[in-house]
Each structure stands twice: as structure tokens, then as C-alpha cells.
Amino acid sequence: MTAEHQRLAVNAAKKIPLEQWGPYLSERQWGTVREDYSPYGDAWHYFPYDHAHCRTYRWGEDGLGGISDFFQNLCFAVALWNGKDPILKERLFGLGNKEGNHGEDVKELYYYLDNLPTHYYMEYLYKYPQQEFPYKKLLEENRRRSREEPEYEILDTGIFDKDEYFDVSITYAKQNARDIFIRVDIRNRYHKAAEITVLPTLWFYNRWNTEDYQDKKPVITSRDRNSVKAAHNRLGAYYFYFQPPQYTLFTENETNLEKVSGTPNKTPFVKDAFHEAVIRNKDLETLRQKRSGTKFAPVYHYLVEPGETKSIYLRLSNRILENPFGGDPAALFQSRKAEADAFYKAVLPANISPEIAAVQRQALAGLLWSKQYYHFDVERWLTTSDGITPVNAGKMNGRNHDWKHLKNQDIIAMPDKWEYPWYAAWDLAFQTIAMALVDPVFAKHQLMLIMREWYMKPDGQIPAYEWNFSDVNPPVQAWAALMVYHIEKDRTGKGDIGFLKRIFQKLLINFTWWINRKDANGNNMFEGGFLGLDNIGVFNRSHSLGGDFQLEQADGTSWMGMYALNMMDMALEIAMKDDSFEDTATKFFEHFVLIAEALNEQGMWNEEDKFFYDTLSIGRSPVQLRVQSVVGLTTLFAVSVIEKKTLAKLSDFKKRITWFENYRLKNNRYWPNEEHSDGEQTLLSLVPQKRLIYLLERLLNEEEFLSPGGIRALSKYHEKHPYTINIGGTDYNVKYDPGDSTSDFFGGNSNWRGPVWIPINYLIIQSIRQYGKFYGDRLLVEYPAGSGKKLDLESVADQLTGRVISLFRKDKTGRRPLHGKYNWFYQKPGNEHLLLFYEYFHGDTSHGLGASHQTGWTSLVAELISELASRPATQAPAAAKQQNVGATSQ
Incomplete structure (x- = not known):
């Protein structure tokens, strides 16, 4: 057992399988729904990037390559200045949704190079230009470009053409769970010497300005020239040790009211005081003389020669240390790196090339870096002020106002800590599958978390994402739970039946919500809205067309067929140990049969095109929306193979499905089963073999779905044959769009009309x-x-x-x-x-x-x-x- 496996075993025994410290700091808190207190619900406009360095957040913090404890009381990140920028580089720059020609987009070069599940070793790389950062150029050029043009990226600006930049590497190595070594390496990639200022910054998340704060305000105080003490009532005391700097700075994590609202500040000790002090020498001596605050940084200024690397060692510990960098501080980093190598050697395949092993390891490193502290209490958000905008009726009756039960404060794997620094229900399900390769206990925890009572609505709906918790994502949680279960079972030889039982009970509630809310006609043909596929439809499927129009979705129906089959599979797996689940397995089996019948026999299959389509009922006349997309391919997902030995052990289940089969066949009703001639296996699927072959002919056609990098979300057939339909006097169109989205559905920042997902x-x-x-x-x-x-x-x-x-x-x-x-x-x-x-x-x-x-x-x-x-x-x-x-x- 590797050292990392031993640490994971310790975490697995905890109620919440987490390390106290990790990469839990977001890369973007500004522009999020949580920070939007406006009456009009425009989060990007209400809290723009220009406010991020001078305005405190209410629901979390962000930073560059940073860490925090799991309640984000205390945060650490690195700030930089190249001597030319108008602000310190404290966080990653990007465009808000309405600033980019394809929606929001980060405009930086940064990379997650390595990470362990317990975060005892982490590597992060940021590429910092030596010329002035092209903030204005990126903003203006993207605003100028149309949706038909590509995004204008930082590599298009020319600022990296001649290697005139620094590689800034931030590496963490834990001595133990509460003792963390930090190394910041600054390498000059240019052929001339260049100056850089580095501010390794420690600060407290500002909770003390909230209405319900009762604890003593935390404080960072100077101990000596090379250390400070960070005292917090709940976190306890931590000591931040640093090698001799040029000088140190203290300030407060408080909003610069003068910049944000024009109100004079009472003191110069505001959130962006370091920017003013370092760049413009404003109040520099005042900040240098200050001996305490809620934000602190030692300041290092270097002239770095061509190809040279300057290294800064720091240490954050809960212990008082007389000689924090005694011996060779590099030795711990080497040791933890070796432990990371040993861990990945144990969990990754041995029979792959070094190149592919590196792809796999960086993918997992990025996944582990994506863990983030997420804090959102909707009721409190609705009924309180951020100190800038009063409580208002617009917000009280606006976005997510009916999700007052939602009270989240957890570490969650994010889709992307800059672009999507909030969880999404189906993203998280996919994330847990890859997570199970390295930390199945945490993967299971994440799946259970989103179904806890402080997430799931009392009626059983799972929150989609913070822009609209009521939107509907595909119900892939049961499938993901089974995948995680089998990945762990295959690797350890033991399946966690207890986990399946716990999540099964929660999924029952959610499945019932789908049945009651998304099958309007009670005919086992389901809606669901956009179902995470943004612009896949000819119109926004989350919005009703009104009148007599009603959409029944091939993908909504297929996802529910898959859901029923997954629930049956889960019940069968549990029933092998606990036969009380046999009845439930039968229930989901029969429900699957009814959904399969509806999909295949109620107008979604087109015999001419040999494809499944959404149907739009106009009065009593259903019209197929003949778009050949992943909507029709979702029918492939509901497939399961039942082994004879399972049926032999579960006699009641076998008896009931045999009766059901005989009854339906006797009455000429649809039956989705297929058996081997030897009877050893039974196949359950939404798609009969003949239709499966037709779908595969399209799927594997390079002129249709098959691309060099995988299966397209929309058939290339629509490149020469765009689809148009007139509904209520309005023409709706879909064409093959292999790159960036040219539509503005859901912000226009993602595209399901041709790319590979x-x-x-x-x-x-x-x-x-x-x-x-x-x-x-x-x-x-x-x-x-x-x-x-x-x-x-x-x-x-x-x-x-x-x-x-x-x-x-x-x-x-x-x-x-x-x-x-x-x-x-x-x-x-x-x-x-x-x-x-x-x-x-x-x-x-x-x-x-x-x-x-x-x-x-x-x-x-x-x-x-x-x-x-x-x-x-x-x-x-x-x-x-x-x-x-x-x-x-x-």
C-alpha cells in the first residue's frame, strides 16, 4: 500500500472524507449568481472583474493557484506584478458573458500539472507576460468579433510570441494535514533579464460583515521578520513562515467603498491596498508599518536573468517552529513527488506509453484541482443585503426564489473553477466516474451529497446549477452510482452495497419527481427542457411555445428509460445480498418496458430516416422535428445484460418478468427483451436490434456523426441539409455548426450542433x-x-x-x-x-x-x-x- 493509499484509508473512515486543506479556493468568485444582489439578475454586470480586486465577496474567495481550509476561513494564493500592469495579478482574467463573442471565457495560460487526492502534493503552472497584460485588447477585439468568428485568445495577441514571459510554478507539499510547505518558482523564459514582484498572500474570508456573525473577528499579526500568526476562533491558530522579503504589508479584507460606490473610505486599509502600495506607492509606508490585519503578504522583488529560476519557500503550519526551513526544504517536495509517482504507478495501467500515462495523470490532476469550497444559502441570500444594494423585490421574486431550502457549504468538484465555479448536477455525476479511479470514497460522497436534504428539493428535484436550479439536467445519477460502484468493486474486489442502498432511497424520490412532473400526458413520453444540451433543439426547449404546442422529447424519454433500467440494475445488485429489493427491481423493469414501448410505438421513430426524433404536438397533430442529433442517439444509452445466474438466484423476479412477458406477447404488445439461444443472458434495451443497426450506420458514418475525434453531437448531414420548420409563423433553423456556437441559447458559450463532447x-x-x-x-x-x-x-x-x-x-x-x-x-x-x-x-x-x-x-x-x-x-x-x-x- 502506497503512502497516499494509507492517507486515503484514514480519510475513508471520516464522516466527510476530506483533508482540512486543499485546492478549495475558487478561480472566479466575481460574476457568480451568489454575489449578485441586483434586482435585475445580471450577475456579470453587477459584480464585474474590475470590482474583484477592490470589493469583498459574500460567499467565498478566489485567487491564483491557491488553497484554503475546507470552510475557507483562511486562504493563500500568489499575487504578481511585472512592473507594467495597472493592477496586481491576483486572479485570472476573463470576459463576462456579454463581453465575449461566444460568452464568458478565461483569457490566461495556466495548467494543473499534478495533484494527489489528499493534496499532499500539488503542482500548478501560470504563464505571466513580461509586457503589460493585454486586458484592453482582449476585451475590445472580442467585443468587435461576431458569433461567426472565433474567440480572440491571449495567444492571438502576440504577447507570448517571443517567449517574453515568466513561468510561475506554485507547488505544495504537506508535512502533515496541518503543516504545508509552499514553493513558488519564477523562471524567466525570455532572452533578456526581467523584473518581477511576488506577493505570496494570506487572508481571511470576510464573514465578519454579515448580519449573523457573532465570533471574534480573526486577525493576522506580526511575530517577527519572517513569520505571522493567523488567529481564528473556529480554525484555531496558524503560523505563516516565509524567507526574508524586501518588506511586508498588512491590510484588511474590506471593500474599497471609494472605488465601488464613491463613498470615502475611513482608512487606507482596504482589499486592494497592496495594488496601490506596490504599483503607485500610495500609502506604502503606512501599510509597511501596520502590524496586523486580515490580509497579509511578504513582498519579493527580483531581477531574473535569462533562463534563471528564483525560488521562494513558505510554510503554513499550526505549530510554532523555531527553524521552519531547517535542513533542505527541497527534500520534502522530492519525497512527496516520489509518493505521487508511486500512487499513480499503482492506480494507472502499466501497459500504456509514457505519453498516454501523462495525459491520464494530468486529466486526474485537473479533476483533483477542481475541488472547491461552495457556499450558498438561498434564503439568506434573498433576504439580506451585501452592504451595497438593499434587499429588493426583484431579487426576492427572481432567480431561484423558490429554492429557499437550499443551504450549501461543502467541498464540491466543479466543472471548471473559472468558467463554471458552481456545481452542475449531471457534470458532477460524470466527474465522480473519473474520480473513482483515484478516490472512490470521495466519488461516492459527492453523489450522495447532491441528494441530501440541503440540496434536493422536498419534492425530489435535484438542483441543476445556480443560474437556474429549476432547470433540468439528464438524470444520470443512478448510472453514475453504478459506474462508481463497479469501478471500486473491480479494483478492490468488494462492492459497497451500503452505498447502493443509501443512494437508491434518494433516487427513488427523484425518479418519482420525474414521473409526476415530466410526463404531462401520462403516456411514458417525457419532456425535460434543454436537458443540459443547450442549443441542440430548433428552439429553446426550456421555454414553452404556448398555445396548443407540446413537446415530447426523444432524449427525455430515453433518459427515463435509462434511469428505470439503472434503478432495476441497482435493485438487482442489492437483491443478491438482500432479497427485499426484488419487488423494486420488478417495478423498475416493468416501467422500463412501458417507456420502451412508448419510444418505439408512439411516433418518435421515423422509418424513412431510420432515426428517433422529438415530436411536437400542434393541437392533435404530432410533427417530428427531424434533426439528426444526439437527442436521437440517447436511445442507445438504456441497455443492460442480465445473467442467467442472477435470474436463478432471484426466483421471484424471474417469475414476475416471465409472467409479464407472456402477458404482453399474448396480447401483441411491445417487448424489449432479447435472449441468447442458450438462455445464458438476457438483453434489455430501448432499441431493437434492427433499429440498432440503422442507428449504428449513421453513428459510424464519417459524413454524418463520426469525426476524427469521436462522435459529433449533430450529424454533418445538416451541413448540406439545414433543418427548418415554421411554428406559429416563425421559422426555426438548425445547421451543422462544428465549432463555437453561433446561437445565443443559454448565453451562447457552448455548442451542441456539431462538436464532439x-x-x-x-x-x-x-x-x-x-x-x-x-x-x-x-x-x-x-x-x-x-x-x-x-x-x-x-x-x-x-x-x-x-x-x-x-x-x-x-x-x-x-x-x-x-x-x-x-x-x-x-x-x-x-x-x-x-x-x-x-x-x-x-x-x-x-x-x-x-x-x-x-x-x-x-x-x-x-x-x-x-x-x-x-x-x-x-x-x-x-x-x-x-x-x-x-x-x-x-
Whole structure:
């Protein structure tokens, strides 16, 4: 057992399996719903980036490569100044939703290089320009560009063209859970010497200005030239040790009212005082003389020669230490790095190339860096003021006003700590699958957390995301719970039945909510709205068209079929240990049959196109919305194989489904089961074999869904054949859009009309693999369609996995598809190993788009690598072997 596994075992025994300190500091708190106290609900306008350095937050903190304790009482991050910028670089810059031509977007270069589940070792890299940061240029050019043009990124500004920048590496190594060494390395990548000022900053989250604060105000006080004491009633005392600086600065984490509202400040000790002191020498001596405060930084100023690295060692500990940097401070970092190497050697496949191992490890590092303290009490947010805007009727009756029960204060894995620094229900489900590779206990905790009473609505609805908790995400929690359960069981040999029982009870409540709220006609055909797919539809599916129009969704129905089947599978797994769950398994089995019947026989299948579509009822006349998209492909996801030995042990379940089958067949009713001739396995699926083959013909066609990097969200067929429908006198259109979104649905910052999305690819691959396990070599399909080469379905799944992994692989010229036109930068010496994990990928070129650090669900590539590596090469035909990417034999 590695040292990290031993630490994880200790955490697993805790009620909440967390380390007290971790990367829990957000990378963007401004522009969030939580900080919006306006009457009009425009979070980006109410708290813009320009206010972030001078205005205190109410619900959390943010910083650059930082850490905090798990209640975010005390925070640490690094601030920088290149001698030219108008502000300190304290946080990552990006555009608000209405400032970018494709919505909000971070405009920085930063990378999550390494992390352990317990955060005993963490590496973060930030690239800081030596010329003035191009804030204005990025803002103006993106505002000028249309939706048909690409985003204007920081690498487009030319500021990195000549390597005139610093590599700022921030590395953490814990001595123990409450004793953390920090090293900040500043390397000059330019061919001339350059100056930089570094402020390693410690501060308290400002809770003391809230109405209900009763504790003594925390304080950081000077001890000597190289240490301060941070005292907090609940956290206790911590000591921050630092190597000799040029000088130290104290201030208060208080709003600069003069800048924000024009009200004169009572003292110069405000949140952005360090900016004024370092850059403009304003009140510098006053701040240097101050001996206490709620924000503190030692200040280091260096002239760094070409290629030189300056290192700063710091230490945050709950102990008084006479010689905090005694001996060789680098030794602990080397030791923890070795422990990280040992841990990943133990959990990652041994039979993959170093290149693919690096992809997998960085994906998991980003996922672990995405843990964030999330604090939001909706009732308190609605009924209190932020000290700037009074409580108002607009907010009281506006966004999320009916979610007053929601009171969150937890560490949660975020989709992206800058672009999406708030949890999303289905993102989190996907995140737990990759998390299970390294920390299954935390993965299970996250799935349970979102269904606790302070998250789930009393009626059973799971909160979608903070912009609108009432929006509906696909119900993938049961599927994710099963995936996490089996990943842990496969790795440890023991399945956590207790976890399945606990989450099953919560899922029952949510499943009932879906049945009662999203099946308006009671015909087992479901709605759901946008279902996380933003602009996939011809119109915004979250908004009613009014009148006699009613939408019944192929994906809503398919997700519910998948949900019912997942619940049945979960009940069967539990019933093998506790037969009281047999009845429930039967209930979900029968519900699945009814949903399958509705999907296949009530107008969603188009025999001409051989595809499933949403149907829009106009009065009594249903019209199919003939858009060939992932909406129709979700029908593949509901598939399960029941083994004969399961049926043999659960005799009551077998008796009931046999009766149900006989009854339905006798009365010429739809039946979704298929059995092997030997009776050893039974296949349950929404899609009959004949229709499965039709769908696969489209799925595996490179002129339709199959792209170089995986399955597109919309068929390329619509490039030459845009879809148009007139509804109530208005024309609605969908065309193939392989890159950035050209529509403004849901802010216009993501696009489901052509790009490749890894979570959908993951579901498709898992589903095809399930079909393959049942059909074996009895069902072969052309791959790619029209090639004349036939493969069994498990080999097709291997091929698709290979395409997704290829997004991150170097080609013969050293270029990675995901970097697109920026490969010139990532082929430079020292940058070849750097990866970004984008939200989605261009449907034709495979370059990355959307959020650039979406290791939330793009980290699923790590699980795909493990799965492909576990496949015996002898099982795959020769063509599939060629795609068995990353094998050491290559």
C-alpha cells in the first residue's frame, strides 16, 4: 500500500472524507449568481472583474493557484506584478458573458500539472507576460468579433510570441494535514533579464460583515521578520513562515467603498491596498508599518536573468517552529513527488506509453484541482443585503426564489473553477466516474451529497446549477452510482452495497419527481427542457411555445428509460445480498418496458430516416422535428445484460418478468427483451436490434456523426441539409455548426450542433460495449460505414475510444489535435507536456473549444484510457488493435 493509499484509508473512515486543506479556493468568485444582489439578475454586470480586486465577496474567495481550509476561513494564493500592469495579478482574467463573442471565457495560460487526492502534493503552472497584460485588447477585439468568428485568445495577441514571459510554478507539499510547505518558482523564459514582484498572500474570508456573525473577528499579526500568526476562533491558530522579503504589508479584507460606490473610505486599509502600495506607492509606508490585519503578504522583488529560476519557500503550519526551513526544504517536495509517482504507478495501467500515462495523470490532476469550497444559502441570500444594494423585490421574486431550502457549504468538484465555479448536477455525476479511479470514497460522497436534504428539493428535484436550479439536467445519477460502484468493486474486489442502498432511497424520490412532473400526458413520453444540451433543439426547449404546442422529447424519454433500467440494475445488485429489493427491481423493469414501448410505438421513430426524433404536438397533430442529433442517439444509452445466474438466484423476479412477458406477447404488445439461444443472458434495451443497426450506420458514418475525434453531437448531414420548420409563423433553423456556437441559447458559450463532447462519447462507448458483450461476433457492423470492413461491437467501442484519446495524442510532427492553431506554442521547448482539457472539441478539426479547464467531465478520458488498456489485445480484430492507442508495444 502506497503512502497516499494509507492517507486515503484514514480519510475513508471520516464522516466527510476530506483533508482540512486543499485546492478549495475558487478561480472566479466575481460574476457568480451568489454575489449578485441586483434586482435585475445580471450577475456579470453587477459584480464585474474590475470590482474583484477592490470589493469583498459574500460567499467565498478566489485567487491564483491557491488553497484554503475546507470552510475557507483562511486562504493563500500568489499575487504578481511585472512592473507594467495597472493592477496586481491576483486572479485570472476573463470576459463576462456579454463581453465575449461566444460568452464568458478565461483569457490566461495556466495548467494543473499534478495533484494527489489528499493534496499532499500539488503542482500548478501560470504563464505571466513580461509586457503589460493585454486586458484592453482582449476585451475590445472580442467585443468587435461576431458569433461567426472565433474567440480572440491571449495567444492571438502576440504577447507570448517571443517567449517574453515568466513561468510561475506554485507547488505544495504537506508535512502533515496541518503543516504545508509552499514553493513558488519564477523562471524567466525570455532572452533578456526581467523584473518581477511576488506577493505570496494570506487572508481571511470576510464573514465578519454579515448580519449573523457573532465570533471574534480573526486577525493576522506580526511575530517577527519572517513569520505571522493567523488567529481564528473556529480554525484555531496558524503560523505563516516565509524567507526574508524586501518588506511586508498588512491590510484588511474590506471593500474599497471609494472605488465601488464613491463613498470615502475611513482608512487606507482596504482589499486592494497592496495594488496601490506596490504599483503607485500610495500609502506604502503606512501599510509597511501596520502590524496586523486580515490580509497579509511578504513582498519579493527580483531581477531574473535569462533562463534563471528564483525560488521562494513558505510554510503554513499550526505549530510554532523555531527553524521552519531547517535542513533542505527541497527534500520534502522530492519525497512527496516520489509518493505521487508511486500512487499513480499503482492506480494507472502499466501497459500504456509514457505519453498516454501523462495525459491520464494530468486529466486526474485537473479533476483533483477542481475541488472547491461552495457556499450558498438561498434564503439568506434573498433576504439580506451585501452592504451595497438593499434587499429588493426583484431579487426576492427572481432567480431561484423558490429554492429557499437550499443551504450549501461543502467541498464540491466543479466543472471548471473559472468558467463554471458552481456545481452542475449531471457534470458532477460524470466527474465522480473519473474520480473513482483515484478516490472512490470521495466519488461516492459527492453523489450522495447532491441528494441530501440541503440540496434536493422536498419534492425530489435535484438542483441543476445556480443560474437556474429549476432547470433540468439528464438524470444520470443512478448510472453514475453504478459506474462508481463497479469501478471500486473491480479494483478492490468488494462492492459497497451500503452505498447502493443509501443512494437508491434518494433516487427513488427523484425518479418519482420525474414521473409526476415530466410526463404531462401520462403516456411514458417525457419532456425535460434543454436537458443540459443547450442549443441542440430548433428552439429553446426550456421555454414553452404556448398555445396548443407540446413537446415530447426523444432524449427525455430515453433518459427515463435509462434511469428505470439503472434503478432495476441497482435493485438487482442489492437483491443478491438482500432479497427485499426484488419487488423494486420488478417495478423498475416493468416501467422500463412501458417507456420502451412508448419510444418505439408512439411516433418518435421515423422509418424513412431510420432515426428517433422529438415530436411536437400542434393541437392533435404530432410533427417530428427531424434533426439528426444526439437527442436521437440517447436511445442507445438504456441497455443492460442480465445473467442467467442472477435470474436463478432471484426466483421471484424471474417469475414476475416471465409472467409479464407472456402477458404482453399474448396480447401483441411491445417487448424489449432479447435472449441468447442458450438462455445464458438476457438483453434489455430501448432499441431493437434492427433499429440498432440503422442507428449504428449513421453513428459510424464519417459524413454524418463520426469525426476524427469521436462522435459529433449533430450529424454533418445538416451541413448540406439545414433543418427548418415554421411554428406559429416563425421559422426555426438548425445547421451543422462544428465549432463555437453561433446561437445565443443559454448565453451562447457552448455548442451542441456539431462538436464532439466527451461525456456523450463516453456514454455511447459504454452502451456499444454492452451491446457487444451480448451479441459478440453474431453482430458485425461496418466501421467506418461504407468501408467494407466489419467489426464486432466491442471492437467498435475500442475504435471510438481510440478516436477520443487521439484528441490528446501527438502526431508524427508533435502536434496535438486539441491545440489546433496554437500548436506552435505547445511545440516550444518546455511546453510540449502541457495539456488543456476543453469543454468540447471541433467536429472537423478536433481542436479544443469552450471552457479550457473542463477537467470536470473531459477527465473521463482518463477512465477511457484505463478501460482500453484493460482490454485483452486478443479480443480485438486486427483493425481494432491498430487503434489500441498508447500500448507499450507500439
